[in-house]
Amino acid sequence: MDTQILVIEDDEAVRQTLKDVLELQGYQVTTAMNGGEGLQKLKEMASKPCLVLLDLMMPNVNGWQFLDGQRNDPQLNNIPVIICSAYTESAKAVNPAAVIEKPVQLQHLLWTVKTLSA
Amino acid sequence: MKPVRVLVVDDRIENITAMQAVLADCGYEVFEAESGKQALLLAEQHDFAVILLDVQMPIMDGFETARRLREMERSRCTPIVFVTAIHRTEAYEELGYIAGAVDFLFKPFNPTILQAKVAVFAELRRKTEAMRQHTELLHAAALKEQENAMLKESLARRDEFLSIASHELKTPITPLNLQVQSFLQMVRSGTLNNLPPERLERMLVTSQNQIDRLARLVDELIDISRLKSDRLELKRAPASLKALVQGVIEQFAPEFKKNGCEVTLQTDGEGFGVMDSFRIEQIIINLLLNAVKYGNGCPITVRLRDDGRQAQLSVEDGGIGIAEDDLQRIFQRFERAVSAKNYGGLGLGLFICSRIAELHGGRISVTSKLGEGSTFTLHLPLKEEALLHSQFI
Incomplete structure (x- = not known):
């Protein structure tokens, strides 16, 4: 399987663990520590990821601001975004492809990622 | 009438x-x-x-x-x-x-x-x-309204705190959950042996760090409850502020490196006095980690001065700084100068630290300019005053 995922998460432990468990399942994972870095990496990636895993509350450029940038870019706006947040109400309000509530359950994460990347 | x-x-x-x-x-x-x-x-x-x-x-x-x-x-x-x-x-x-x-x-x-x-x-x-009588009634009504507004505000603040606290407590659970569930999955499918040992170690270290993090958050919440009921007691003994600072800088060296912050220590004196080493270390850690958190990766300078009676330990960062209007607020409970949307934490650290400093007969002061960084200074009585103060606790 050669499926790329972009993980945008400010908390280092969460970011690294998401990368670890997704890599163990055979995904290729690129990480970014905030919305600004995420948007930059997304624009620069030669082959675009099949989905983005996005935290909402982050320093500098937060998840909402990332979504603004991504949705206004025709090159990027078709990439599905999974919001990974403790605030599911706020997450649903931005109308993402899916919402994963923190603390994340492995089965829920893998099932959602698998479904959306298929 | x-x-x-x-x-x-x-x-x-x-x-x-x-x-x-x-x-x-x-x-x-x-x-x-x-x-x-x-x-x-x-x-x-x-x-x-x-x-x-x-x-x-x-x-x-x-x-x-x-x-x-x-x-x-x-x-x-x-x-x-x-x-x-x-x-x-x-x-x-x-x-x-x-x-x-x-x-x-x-x-x-x-x-x-x-x-x-x-x-x-x-x-x-x-x-x-x-x-x-009319004026008295008006006055009473205004007072009542003011009380209601304050009550509403403090309820709103408590709700916000509970929401932030639950978020902070939930965050370390995500890596713990994912790792433990991954290991379980690998054990059940007999694939654990395929995991390279260095990766296994790294994942376990991350788990250990999350447990420490949860413990620290719980400690902060316990401190707050102790401070509220005046049950936070100091265990004083002779100690060197310089040695404490050096220890903390060494302990958190990987954290500073990871965030690209170079930490320099300048000392003029030992800062030898009577203090609760564990609690003073808690202040030093808090000030340094705040400097990293809000420091934008800029160099951090720690200065220790000691005039024999009082020590001043300052932590200077070149980070985002604090607006003048927010300078006093940040020492209060649940307060922070920036939105919780952008920076995590319970918003209790500085409140706890300044109370600990006060219990030692000292205080924490701050000077800052928005966009240019902040300097937090711990003023700590070392000898006579520290001992004098301890009699009243």
Whole structure:
């Protein structure tokens, strides 16, 4: 399987663990520590990821601001975004492809990622 | 409404009786005094709408009584009408007005004139009283409204804190959950042996870090509850502030490196004194990690100065800084200068640290400029003052 995922998460432990468990399942994972870095990496990636895993509350450029940038870019706006947040109400309000509530359950994460990347 | 009170002062009982007879029909509560001294006593105990004061009295005459009434807090503004049989001259009346009269009544008095004059002051009294009650009501309502607003604000703040606290407590659970569930999955599918040992170790270290993080958050919450109930006790012993700072810098070196922050320590003295090392270390860690968190990866300078009596330990960063309006607020509970949307944490660190500094007889101060960084300084009494303060705890 050669499926790329972009993980945008400010908390280092969460970011690294998401990368670890997704890599163990055979995904290729690129990480970014905030919305600004995420948007930059997304624009620069030669082959675009099949989905983005996005935290909402982050320093500098937060998840909402990332979504603004991504949705206004025709090159990027078709990439599905999974919001990974403790605030599911706020997450649903931005109308993402899916919402994963923190603390994340492995089965829920893998099932959602698998479904959306298929 | 309270009845209007009138005080009649005359040394001749027949005059008092006559006036009482005229005023009784008007519904006033009439008090009588047969001397200046007695009048002063009554004026000390009651509020009168008007005092009808005979001028010619033995021992203390009306003018002297008026002068003393004016000196007393309660009767300072009570209208005084002089009652006199002396033939009216302008000079005489002037004396009366200087003594504090507002009007004159001449004997033998005309009942209609007496009633009319007293009625004016009674009406004034009723209106003043009504106005006072109205103002009191308004004041009470405003106070109540203010209390309600404060209550609402503190409830909103508590709700926000609970939401932030639950977010902070949930965050370390995500890596723990994912790793433990991954390991379980690998054990059950017999693939754990495929995991390279260094990866396994890294994942376990991350898990350990999350457990430490949860423990620290719980410690902060316990500290807050201890501070609230004055149960946070210091365990003081001789210690070196310099050694504590060096230890913390060494312990958190990987954290500084990871965030690209170079930490420099400049010392002028040992900072040797009597302190709770664990709690002072807690302050140093908090100030340094804040400098990393809000420091934008800029170099951090830690300075220790010690004049023998007091030590000053400052942590200077070149980060986002704090607006002047927020400088005092950040030391309060649940406060932070920036939105929780952008920076995590319970918003309790500085509050706890400044309380710990105060328990040591010291304090934490801050200077900062938005966009240019902040300097937080711990001022810590080292010897005599530290010991002196410890006796009061």
